[in-house]
Amino acid sequence: xxxxxxxxxxxxxxxxxxxxxxxxxxxxxxxxxxxxxxxxxxxxxxxxxxxxxxxxxxxxxxxxxxxxxxxxxxxxxxxxxxxxxxxxxxxxxxxxxxxxxxxxxxxxxxxxxxxxxxxxxxxxxxxxxxxxxxxxxxxxxxxxxxxxxxxxxxxxxxxxxxxxxxxxxxxxxxxxxxxxxxxxxxxxxxxxxxxxxxxxxxxxxxxxxxxxxxxxxxxxxxxxxxxxxxxxxxxxxxxxxxxxxxxxxxxxxxxxxxxxxxxxxxxxxxxxxxxxxxxxxxxxxxxxxxxxxxxxxxxxxxxxxxxxxxxxxxxxxxxxxxxxxxxxxxxxxxxxxxxxxxxxxxxxxxxxxxxxxxxxxxxxxxxxxxxxxxxxxxxxxxxxxxxxxxxxxxxxxxxxxxxxxxxxxxxxxxxxxxxxxxxxxxxxxxxxxxxxxxxxxxxxxxxxxxxxxxxxxxxxxxxxxxxxxxxxxxxxxxxxxxxxxxxxxxxxxxxxxxxxxxxxxxxxxxxxxxxxxxxxxxxxxxxxxxxxxxxxxxxxxxxxxxxxxxxxxxxxxx
RNA sequence: UGGGGUGUCGCCAAGUGGUUAAGGCACCGGACUUUGACUCCGGCAUCGCAGGUUCGAAUCCUGCCACCCCAGCCA
Numbered sequence: 001x002x003x004x005x006x007x008x009x010x011x012x013x014x015x016x017x018x019x020x021x022x023x024x025x026x027x028x029x030x031x032x033x034x035x036x037x038x039x040x041x042x043x044x045x046x047x048x049x050x051x052x053x054x055x056x057x058x059x060x061x062x063x064x065x066x067x068x069x070x071x072x073x074x075x076x077x078x079x080x081x082x083x084x085x086x087x088x089x090x091x092x093x094x095x096x097x098x099x100x101x102x103x104x105x106x107x108x109x110x111x112x113x114x115x116x117x118x119x120x121x122x123x124x125x126x127x128x129x130x131x132x133x134x135x136x137x138x139x140x141x142x143x144x145x146x147x148x149x150x151x152x153x154x155x156x157x158x159x160x161x162x163x164x165x166x167x168x169x170x171x172x173x174x175x176x177x178x179x180x181x182x183x184x185x186x187x188x189x190x191x192x193x194x195x196x197x198x199x200x201x202x203x204x205x206x207x208x209x210x211x212x213x214x215x216x217x218x219x220x221x222x223x224x225x226x227x228x229x230x231x232x233x234x235x236x237x238x239x240x241x242x243x244x245x246x247x248x249x250x251x252x253x254x255x256x257x258x259x260x261x262x263x264x265x266x267x268x269x270x271x272x273x274x275x276x277x278x279x280x281x282x283x284x285x286x287x288x289x290x291x292x293x294x295x296x297x298x299x300x301x302x303x304x305x306x307x308x309x310x311x312x313x314x315x316x317x318x319x320x321x322x323x324x325x326x327x328x329x330x331x332x333x334x335x336x337x338x339x340x341x342x343x344x345x346x347x348x349x350x351x352x353x354x355x356x357x358x359x360x361x362x363x364x365x366x367x368x369x370x371x372x373x374x375x376x377x378x379x380x381x382x383x384x385x386x387x388x389x390x391x392x393x394x395x396x397x398x399x400x401x402x403x404x405x406x407x408x409x410x411x412x413x414x415x416x417x418x419x420x421x422x423x424x425x426x427x428x429x430x431x432x433x434x435x436x437x438x439x440x441x442x443x444x445x446x447x448x449x450x451x452x453x454x455x456x457x458x459x460x461x462x463x464x465x466x467x468x469x470x471x472x473x474x475x476x477x478x479x480x481x482x483x484x485x486x487x488x489x490x491x492x493x494x495x496x497x498x499x500x501x502x503x504x505x506x507x508x509x510x511x512x513x514x515x516x517x518x519x520x521x522x523x524x525x526x527x528x529x530x531x532x533x534x535x536x537x538x539x540x541x542x543x544x545x546x547x548x549x550x551x552x553x554x555x556x557x558x
Numbered sequence: 559u560g561g562g563g564u565g566u567c568g569c570c571a572a573g574u575g576g577u578u579a580a581g582g583c584a585c586c587g588g589a590c591u592u593u594g595a596c597u598c599c600g601g602c603a604u605c606g607c608a609g610g611u612u613c614g615a616a617u618c619c620u621g622c623c624a625c626c627c628c629a630g631c632c633a
Contacts, residue, residue, distance in 0.1 A: 008572080034633055069632060125631055132629055136560045139629090170631050180561040182629050191631035211633050235562055235628050257563090259626095264569085270633095312582060314571050316564090319626050323569045326583050336596060343593095371596070402594065411592050446592085455592045521593045550594040552585095 006056060009315040011049070011256055015057060015226060027059030028225045031085070031092075032215070034066045035077035035199070037270040038285040039084045039293045041306070041327070042261040048310035049258070050228055051090040060093035062222055067099050068214050070196035078199070080285075084293040089303045094222065098214050099200045101221055105209045106160065108217055108247045109171060109189060113152045117246050118189060119145055120155035121172045128170075131177070132185050138178035139185045145174060159192060162206045166192045173213075175242065183239045189213040216240040220249040227253045230260040231317060261313065262321040264479035266291045267489050272482065281493055282475070286531075288541050289475045289497050299472065300517050300527025300543030302338075305331040324474065328544050335517060335525045335543065340368040340375055343413060343457040344520040344540075345504045346469060348387035350433040350461060353418060356384040361463060364443075366414040378508040381463035382415055387504045392456040393434060395423060400553065402454035404434070410454040413521060417442040417452050457521050464504040467538040469526065471499040503540075510538065517543065 018024045029050040033043060054061035063085055067073050085092065112118035121144045123131060133139030147155070156171055158164065171190035179185055187210070194206040219227045227240075234257045244252045262268060267276075268291060276282050276290070285292050288299035296306065309330040313322050362382040368375040392403040392410075404410045409419045422435040439447055446452065475497050481489040512518070514533035520526050524545040532539035 013574095032633095036633080066633065072632075121631095128631075129629075134560085134629060137629095138560090167631065172631095182561080185629085188631050193631090208631095210631075215633090231563070232627055233633090237562090259564090312570075314582095316571075318564060318571090320564095320570065323583070326570065329583055332595090341593075370591090370593075400594095413592060415592090417592095442592095444592090452592085454594085457593075519593085519595080522595070523593090524595095546593075546595050548594075553594085 007052070007311045007314065009258075010317075011226070011228060011258060011315055012053065012056075014254075014256060015053060018225070019057065024225045026225075027054060027057045028062070028093075028223050029054050029059065029228060030062040030064050030219065030222060030224050032064045032066045032098075032218075033081055034069070034072070035074065035081060036069070036072040037077060037274055038080055040268055040270075040273065041263060041291045041293070041296065041309075042268045043084075044088060044293060044306050045261045045310050045313070045315075046228070046230075047085060047088055047090060048307055049315055051085075051092075052307075052311075053226075054093070059225075061090070062094040062096055062224070063092035064094075064096040064098065064218060064222070065200075066211065066215065066218075067097050067198070067200060068208050068211060070193060070198040070208065073199055075199045080294065084297075087293065087297060087303055088306060096218070096222060097200050098209075098218050099198060101214070101218055102201060102205055102209070104221065105214060105217055108249075109156065109209070109213070110153065111247050112173065112189075113156060113171075114149055115246065116149060117174050118171055119147050119152050119174055120159065120169050121145070121186075122169050125167060128188075132182065133177070135182070141177050142172070142186065145186070156190075159190065159207050160205075162194055164192055166194055168192065171207075173239075173242070175239075181235055181238055183212065183236050184242070187212055187239060212236055212239050213243060216243045216253070216255075217247070217249060219253040220244060220251050223251060224253040225251075227255045229255060229257055231257050231319065232260075233257055257317065258315045259317055259319050262319075263291060263327065264321055264323050265474035265476050265481070266324075267476070267482055269482075272489055275490075276475075279490075281490065288470070288472050298530065298541065300515075300525065300541055301331050302334050302517075305334040308334065321480070323479075331525070331544055332547070335519065337372075339517045339519045339525055340378075341366075341370065341521050342378075342509050342518045343380070343459055343506045344467075344469070344509065344523065344526070345387045345389050345457065345459045345464075346471075346501050346520075346523060347390045348459075348504050349390040349393060349431065351386050351388050351418070351458070352433060352435050353384050353386065353438050354421070354435050355437045356382075358384055360384065361460075364415055378506075380414055381460045381507055382412075383460040383462050385461040386412070386458045387461055387464065388412075388434075388456055388458045390431075393420070393431070403456055404436075404454065409450070409452050410456050411442070411452050412438075413455050413457045415443065415458070416440065417447060457523075459504040459506050461504070463507050465507060465510045465538065467503055467505050467509070467540060468532075469501050469503040469540045469542065470529070471501065471542045473497050473499070505538075505540075512538070512540075519546075522546065 031050045051061045170188045172186045286294035286298045364380040411417045416438040418436040418438045476492045478492045481492040512528045514530040517527045525543040526540040529539040
C-alpha cells in the first residue's frame with residue numbers, strides 16, 4: 001500500500017543533513033510516554049515518527065517511560081503501552097524508565113548546586129507563584145536564592161533523606177527571574193513526595209525530579225540524537241539546553257518540536273479520555289469508539305492502516321485538525337485488499353421464493369474476493385426462504401433505484417435473479433414479507449433478453465446464523481467537541497454512536513476467528529469482537545462503512 | 559501589554575528566488591461492474607493581507623492581521 005512511499009518532512013530533512021554533515025553517524029530516537037493512561041492515535045503519530053525514522057535511517061529507537069510523577073502513574077499503563085507499541089509493529093532497541101536514572105539525576109542536581117546554579121527554596125507553592133511574576137511582568141528573586149553551596153548541599157541531602165514535609169521545599173535552578181520565558185524563571189527541579197509509592201522504585205525515593213530536568217538528561221544518558229516532542233514544549237527548549245549545558249552530560253541531543261494530532265469528531269487529551277471512561281460514557285479504554293490504540297484495535301483497525309494514516313497526515317509545525325475521512329480511507333484501502341467478502345443482512349426482511357422447492361438446500365460457491373482468486377471460495381446455502389435488507393426493497397421507485405421493486409427484478413448476489421410478485425403487510429401497513437419468483441437459468445449468467453441492473457445481498461433464513469452486530473458512528477456530534485466556549489465536550493456526545501442490531505449472517509461466518517475482519521458486501525468492513533468471542537459470543541463490530549455514493553444521491557434529495 | 563510559534567485548494571501537505579504551485583483525503587463529472595464497493599479516466603489553488611526588492615517571489619525585506627502555546631512543587 002501507499003505505506004511504501006517514504007515520508008518526507010522537516011524533521012527527516014534535519015536528520016538527513018546531520019547524517020550528511022557527519023554530525024551524527026547513527027540516529028537515536030525515543031518514544032517517551034508517561035504511563036498515566038492509554039495510548040491514542042496521537043501517540044501513534046509520534047511512534048510512527050520516532051520508530052519510523054530509526055528504521056529508515058538505520059538507527060535505534062528506545063521506549064522510555066517518563067515516570068517522574070508517582071501520583072499519576074501505574075504499571076497497568078506501562079503494560080498496556082508496551083502492548084500497543086508492539087501491536088503497531090515496532091520493537092524498541094532499549095526499554096527504559098526515567099526512574100532508572102534517579103540516582104544519576106540526583107548527582108547531576110548536586111553538580112548544579114556545587115556550581116551555584118541550583119538552590120533549595122523554602123517558598124510555599126503559593127509564594128512561588130507570586131514571585132514568578134506574570135506574562136508581562138518580571139518575577140522577583142526568592143529570598144532563599146543566595147544560600148551557600150554548603151547549605152544547599154545539606155538541605156538537598158536532607159530533602160532526599162525525608163526530613164521535610166511535602167511542599168516544604170524544592171530544588172530550583174538559578175537562572176533568571178526576569179526572563180520573558182516563564183520556564184526560565186528559576187524552574188523547579190525537584191519536589192518532595194514522601195508518601196508516594198512509585199510503581200518502579202517503590203518507596204526508595206521521596207524526592208522526584210521534574211520533567212524539565214529529567215527529560216534532557218534521560219535523552220543524553222541514552223545517547224539520543226534527536227529528541228522529538230510536541231509544540232507545547234517549544235518554550236521549554238531553552239531550559240532543555242540550559243540543563244545540558246550546565247551539567248556534565250555525555251552528549252547534547254537536539255530537541256525538535258512538531259504539531260500534535262487533532263482529529264475531527266473526537267477528543268485526544270488524556271484528561272478527557274479518562275473522563276469518558278470514568279464517567280461511563282464509553283465502556284472502557286478499549287471501547288471501539290475511543291481514539292485509543294486499544295479502541296481502534298478492538299474496532300477492527302489494522303496496524304498497517306494506522307501506520308499508513310500517520311504517514312498520510314505528515315509531520316509539520318502547523319496546528320491543524322485532520323478529517324476522519326483520512327483515517328477511514330486508510331483502513332478501507334487496507335481492508336479492501338485483505339478482507340474476505342461475506343454476506344450479512346443487518347435489517348432482515350423475509351423473502352419467500354415461491355417457485356423454489358420447499359425443503360431444498362442448494363449449495364453455491366462464492367469467491368472470497370472478487371479480485372484475488374488466491375483467497376479461495378466459500379459455500380453459500382440457498383433456500384426457499386431468505387432474508388434481504390429492508391433498505392433493498394421499495395414498492396415503487398424511479399429508475400435510479402437499482403434494487404428490488406414490486407414487479408421488478410434484481411440479482412441475488414452470487415445466486416439467481418428474482419422478481420417480486422407480492423408484498424405481504426400487516427394491519428398497520430408494515431411490510432412483513434415479500435413473495436418472489438426466481439429464474440433458475442440465471443446462475444452465473446445473465447438472463448436473455450433483459451438486463452438486470454441491481455444486485456442485492458441475502459442470507460438463507462434457515463441456514464444463516466443470527467448474530468449481534470454493533471454499528472459504530474462518531475463519538476461526538478461536532479467536529480470540534482472541545483472547541484465551544486462555555487460548553488463541555490460532554491455536551492456533544494453523539495447519542496447514536498452505537499447502534500446494536502440482530503443480523504443474519506451467511507453460514508461461513510459462524511466460524512469466524514476472534515478479531516477476524518470481513519467485508520460484509522454492500523455494507524462495510526466488520527470485525528469479530530475479540531472480547532465477546534472469548535465468552536463464546538458471536539458479535540461483530542463495524543469498522544467502517546463502504547463508501548456510499550448512493551447515500552449521497554439520496555441525501556441530496558432530502 | 560511580554561515571550562515562543564504557525565498561516566499554500568474544503569482537510570492534510572510538497573515547495574528552500576526561475577516548476578504549468580507535487581501528492582493524499584474529500585468533492586464534482588464519466589467508464590466499468592453479479593458489491594451504487596473496488597478500479598480506471600477527467601475536473602478541482604497563484605500561496606493570510608498590504609507594500610517593497612528583483613528581469614523574475616509562495617519562496618527575500620517591511621508593516622499589518624488571524625490563530626495556537628506559556629504564569630503546575632503535571633508531562
